[in-house]
Amino acid sequence: MSNIVLLVVDVQNALINAHPYNEERVIENIKNLILTARDNKKEVLFVRHDDGKGTELENGTHGWQIYDKVSPNSNELIFEKQYNSAFYKTDLKKHLDNKKIDTIILVGLQTEYCIDATCKSAFEHDYKIIIPEETNTTFDNDYLSGEKLYEFYNYKIWNKRFTEVISVEEVKKLLSMTN
Secondary structure: OOOEEEEEEOOEHHHHOOOOOOHHHHHHHHHHHHHHHHHOOOEEEEEEEOOOOOOOOOOOOOOOOEOHHHOOOOOOOEEEEOOOOOOOOOOHHHHHHHOOOOEEEEEEEOHHHHHHHHHHHHHHOOOEEEEEOOOEEOOOOOOOOHHHHHHHHHHHHHEOOOEEEEOHHHHHHHHHOOO
16 A cells, blocks of 8 residues: 555634534544554544634634544644645645655535645645545535535545545555555
8 A cells, every 4th residue: 555644624613613614514524534553553644724813713722722522642643734734834745745645535615625736736746635424514505505516526626636535444445554
């Protein structure tokens, strides 16, 4: 198996506490993938968004903290970002390159913002991207429901173009393989 990493993007208190689409299933799936990765000595990386002073994702606030059900261990890295892409103006690419990572399992929030931008940035950096089903989510907006946004991005925009969208069980098998 390739050098693989689990990248957990923006699973933060303020976002989860606002109750995105399918939140319980998404959190449970992410939690299971984190445990599988850890059990199989695969690196788990976290990304945390800072939306600036006075926002619900302001650095240092409760809302900005990573949601406790998926929180990092003390030895796991957190990359801080201020833009949609986890790559833009962060050290994520440098870290992945130093570790010779070529495959990213991408999970988190929000589907049409930070997951989309991170997916496409990773693609442009020549990483193989895998998005497990029901591991990203978002909210209803004026145009589409959270469910429709999830389905549109996962199955129409990303799958077989930028990434493979596959079942959590298939991803757990990938994480269980040795390098």
